[in-house]
Amino acid sequence: MNILIIGGAGYIGSHVAREFLDRGHKVTVFDNLSSGLRENLFPEAAFVHGDILRYEDLRKAMRGQEAAVYLAAFKAVGESMIRPEKYSVNNITGTVNLLNAACETGLKYIIFSSSAAVYGEPEYLPIDEKHPANPENYYGFTKLEIEKFLAWYERLKGIRYASLRYFNAAGYDVKGRISGLEQNPANLIPVIMEAACGMRSELTVFGDDYDTPDGTCIRDYIHVNDLAIGHALALDYVAREDKSVTVNLGSETGSSVMEVLNTARRVTGKPIPSRVAGRRSGDPARLTASAQLARELLGWEARYSDLETLLSTSWKAYAKKTGL
Ligand code: WQD
Numbered sequence: 522m523n524i525l526i527i528g529g530a531g532y533i534g535s536h537v538a539r540e541f542l543d544r545g546h547k548v549t550v551f552d553n554l555s556s557g558l559r560e561n562l563f564p565e566a567a568f569v570h571g572d573i574l575r576y577e578d579l580r581k582a583m584r585g586q587e588a589a590v591y592l593a594a595f596k597a598v599g600e601s602m603i604r605p606e607k608y609s610v611n612n613i614t615g616t617v618n619l620l621n622a623a624c625e626t627g628l629k630y631i632i633f634s635s636s637a638a639v640y641g642e643p644e645y646l647p648i649d650e651k652h653p654a655n656p657e658n659y660y661g662f663t664k665l666e667i668e669k670f671l672a673w674y675e676r677l678k679g680i681r682y683a684s685l686r687y688f689n690a691a692g693y694d695v696k697g698r699i700s701g702l703e704q705n706p707a708n709l710i711p712v713i714m715e716a717a718c719g720m721r722s723e724l725t726v727f728g729d730d731y732d733t734p735d736g737t738c739i740r741d742y743i744h745v746n747d748l749a750i751g752h753a754l755a756l757d758y759v760a761r762e763d764k765s766v767t768v769n770l771g772s773e774t775g776s777s778v779m780e781v782l783n784t785a786r787r788v789t790g791k792p793i794p795s796r797v798a799g800r801r802s803g804d805p806a807r808l809t810a811s812a813q814l815a816r817e818l819l820g821w822e823a824r825y826s827d828l829e830t831l832l833s834t835s836w837k838a839y840a841k842k843t844g845l
Pocket residue numbers: 596598635636637638687688689690707708709710712724725726727728737738739740778801804
């Protein structure tokens with residue numbers, strides 16, 4: 522299939538592009554390189570340096586494409602609460618452009634990077650897709666609104682979509698084919714990696730007084746290769762069944778901050794200094810996914826999302842880059 526990967530030079534997008542190429546699709550990466558990197562592009566894929574906020578860029582790039590994978594969004598939760606304008610313009614206006622260009626060019630399928638952030642504070646665990654969606658931050662709100670736009674355009678224009686609600690994406694390509702590191706990361710595993718290779722002095726642990734066995738928060742970490750496979754299976758499903766779908770992609774395993782840190786110390790062989798500070802606002806104690814629906818509908822299952830693989834693949838990428 523001809524597939525446009527919007528945000529395909531980014532951290533998750535480059536893994537998704539690799540997966541579609543491996544499966545024999547004809548891939549075009551569309552990226553404004555605001556956080557995506559040229560080094561994440563593959564010679565087998567065409568590249569369009571374009572911006573979703575420029576409608577013409579999108580319309581041109583979409584001509585002749587059957588499917589788009591839509592990963593181009595701002596994703597910093599904290600920043601979204603301070604600068605909602607930025608998130609409205611890029612995430613919401615960008616979506617409207619994408620959908621309108623899809624109508625104009627006859628694009629059939631959209632695979633969208635949604636987020637567990639649409640659920641907000643968990644009412645029960647593990648979180649399944651029936652869990653109420655009450656986002657607690659503006660970033661999560663934009664992802665939920667995008668899902669609603671997709672549902673309306675499906676109803677009115679027949680565009681089929683898959684909305685993939687990622688839990689905590691982490692890790693690097695198990696075959697080591699992606700070298701670009703995320704810039705200014707705020708998420709736990711890249712922050713630990715930066716501390717391991719001396720790019721920052723320590724990890725700040727945000728709270729050790731939660732109601733969990735070791736007092737630190739529990740999350741569901743999902744390997745980017747598993748996510749990438751999820752996109753490919755989701756497109757297969759949407760095209761085969763001619764139906765849209767909204768599913769969680771998570772490992773169904775909870776790991777605490779201390780478990781991640783201790784595994785990282787073992788895997789990297791580095792001391793990784795850490796300091797416990799106060800809680801970060803808005804952090805629930807536990808978040809874990811039910812991925813039963815993705816299993817049933819897509820035949821998807823996490824294969825690479827054990828802590829060992831998440832951390833060893835990350836470490837390989839960081840160690841290579843920093844010459845360790
Ligand atoms: C994980 C745990 C922190 C950094 C976010 C978004 C979510 C989704 C995934 C995109 C928490 C702790 C972290 C640090 C720490 N994103 N931590 N020190 O907040 O679970 O999820 O990314 O869709 O929407 O909210 O991920 O990696 O920031 O934090 O102690 O320097 O690590 O408190 O318990 P989070 P995270």
